[in-house]
Amino acid sequence: MTSSTSSFAALWQLIRYARPYRARLIAASLCSVANKLFDVAPEILIGIAIDVVVRGQQSFVAGFGVTDPLDQVYLLGGLTLAIWIFESLFEFAYLVLWRNLAQDLQHELRTSAFAHVQNLDLAYFEDRSSGGLVSILNDDVNQLERFLNGGASDLIQVVVTVIACGAVFFAISPQIAVLAFTPIPVILWGAFFFQRKAGPRYDRVREKVAALSGRLANNLAGIATVRSFGAEQRELARLQTDSLAYVAANRHAIRLSSAFVPLIRMAILFGFLCTFVRGGQLVLEGHLQAGFYAVLVFLTQRLLWPLTRLAETVDLFERAMASTRRILGLLATPIHIADATTPEPAQPARGDIRLDQVHFAYANGNPVLHGVTLDITAGTTVALVGATGGGKSSLIKLLLRFYEPTQGQIFLDGRPLASYPLAWLRSQIGWVAQDVFLFEGSVRDNIAYGRPGASESEIVAAAMAAEAHEFITRLPQGYDTPVGERGIKLSGGQRQRLSIARALLKDPPILLLDEATSAVDNETEAAIQRSLARLAHQRTVIVIAHRLSTIVQADAVVVVEDGRIVEAGRHRELIGRAGSYAALWKVQTGAAAQMPEPA
Known part of the structure; x- marks a missing residue:
């Protein structure tokens, strides 16, 4: 297609788009x-x-x-x-x-x-x-x-x-x-x-100009990292290269x-x-x-x-x-995650989840999950543990339907996940990601993001449950304090606690915690664990954790390695098996270091 043909084709498309x-x-x-x-x-x-x-x-x-x-x-x-x-x-x-x-x-x-x-x-x-x-x-x-x-x-x-x-x-x-x-x-x-x-x-x-915009957005978002490595001149040189290419x-x-x-x-x-x-x-x-x-x-x-x-x-x-x-x-970019046309269920989800022979690979083609089958009973707490890159976070994203399985199915309350309207499905799930994202605005705005109409007392209650209320009241403007772009004005632990409060205020029947306590100190972690323990009986909780001490009370612990479930059971049961979980426990508690040297 010649340029003139392409331009007139674009004009015709624009005229058709502007039909109203x-x-x-x-x-x-x-x-x-x-x-x-x-x-x-x-x-x-x-x-x-x-x-x-x-x-x-x-x-x-x-x-x-x-x-x-x-x-x-x-x-x-x-x-x-x-x-x-x-x-x-x-x-x-x-x-x-x-x-x-x-x-x-x-x-x-x-x-x-x-x-x-x-x-x-x-x-x-x-x-x-x-x-x-x-x-x-x-x-x-x-x-x-x-x-x-x-x-x-x-x-x-x-x-x-x-x-x-x-x-x-x-x-x-x-x-x-x-x-x-x-x-x-x-x-x-x-x-x-x-x-x-x-x-x-x-x-x-x-x-x-798109490449130049991308460079500017990326560098401004990572300004702290750039400065920590003293890379200002290097990034300026890269920007100059992109700018000169545009010129x-x-x-x-x-x-x-x-x-x-x-x-x-x-x-x-x-x-x-x-x-x-x-x-x-x-x-x-x-x-x-x-x-x-x-x-x-x-x-x-x-x-x-x-x-x-x-x-x-x-x-x-x-x-x-x-x-x-x-x-x-x-x-014109196609949407591959198709929304269901069925009406929303009249009642909230119970929280029964079943993964049936689920396989998954990202767009680069590298397989991440290999035939995962898992049953999670409503109202129970299930912990996913294992080495980084094993596929645990991918399971979370599949439950949210950010991606579709390449093979197999996921069921919620006995129905395929894809049969639920996306908006309803995601309204039933509270997600606390490992990489916390806060929106520019006040502390109150970020906590109430999932429920914009929440009352002040509900916002405060969620903050208290996430052990965030105390540090919020010490901020210059309390709940009205601006958090800055991406929450830059708060510490990592403070951002994570606000993210937990945001999920708790939503009060969903299913709660997904992806390393939710990774950026907090031991004292705060213990407080958050107490709060989550009080709330767990009301909902299905799936926890991804590298600190095994935080999930010893889980109803089930699932060990995921290289995209496969290699072990599943309660904490004490898995310790007794002396398998992968027991080895991880020994490494984290120091027991491995106390083992005698081989003869």
Whole structure:
């Protein structure tokens, strides 16, 4: 597919997407057409006025019954006033319509794309930077808005100018019309040649700005790590490389667009000289009235000079279509985690979970889970233990349907997990991740994130249950204290306790704890464990823990190694087996160090 075909295909897709705005699009286009028609009319009236002054009662206007030259001048003055008024009204109308349409459409595109991104499965984000997505949702949408603000109307008005002026030219003098219009094919050829060459260059520009946005977002998010390694100059050098790549891509496109304007100017000069010289000859030979000659000269200016902006308009169009392809491409990304169409259950989940021969591999194809079968009874606490990378966190993500099993099924209360609406399913699960994410806002906002309508007493109760209330009250503004971006103003342990409070306030029947106490001290860990023990009998709890001392009271301990369950049972039972769990326990409690050396 050529660039021009690709750009017009993107334009057609955009028009189809903007179908709900069709009436406003048509109204804006008609106002642009009307404005240009009234804009061209004064040049015609000037020529007619010259005809009145030169020919008097034999003028063109006299043919309409107004024979007195002074009355003809008054009539032309009144028409000029009316034309200027209507031109101004339609200019106001098309500016308001196009700009409001641009605002509404960019809002619709940005929110629709963001909503779509939120529904994409996590596998989509594995090989993509958040900065690149932000570039599409922000910069690309803004680029399209800039085109709709002015470029779309300019394209329409160029077409109207050519048609309107062409009609007048051929009505007055077909010979001069042919000469005046001779440059237009050259101009159009140049415009489409430029478009064909510029399209790939602007695609590269969009790619480079996405890479630059990704670099900026990544470095700002990791500013503490950058400083701790003294890598400021190294990261600055990387940013300079990406920035220079963006500049180079833009220069490559600018070089082409800059060459287009001189080509158009030379073509316009040829058309103007043809009208000026040949028209003058026809007047001197008596084959053309002076007033009509003036009309043709003025209209040549009106016809050809606006085409000097064609390069700028086409440039804006190509930039916008490059952005449109990226936006619509994002919207067309398929969602692999299909939402169920069945109605939500009337009652909360009981919490019975069954994994039946579950296999799973990430997008890179490396298998993570191999035929995992596990039954978890409602209201029990099950601990998943084992070495890092064994597949424990992957099991948690499958329960949340962030991913789908490659083989096998997961059941909740006897029904396949995929048969539940996603929103309902996730409302039944409270998740405390190992990598805690807090949103920019207050402590209160973050605790109440899962229940925005929670009362103050409920928020405080959740904080107390997570052993967070005491440190919150010591903060400068208490529960109203801003946590900063990603919770940067709080310690790791404080962030984790807020995350636990957030999950507890949600009060779900199923609670997933992925190393929930990994970032707290021993005293706080003990307090959180007491809180979780009080709450465990009310819900199904699945705990991933590396500190085995925190899960000795679990109803069942499941040892996961290399994506397989190798042991399962209660703590004392597994210790007695002297298997993998017992070995882990000995290492963590120091028993292994006390064993006698082999003979």
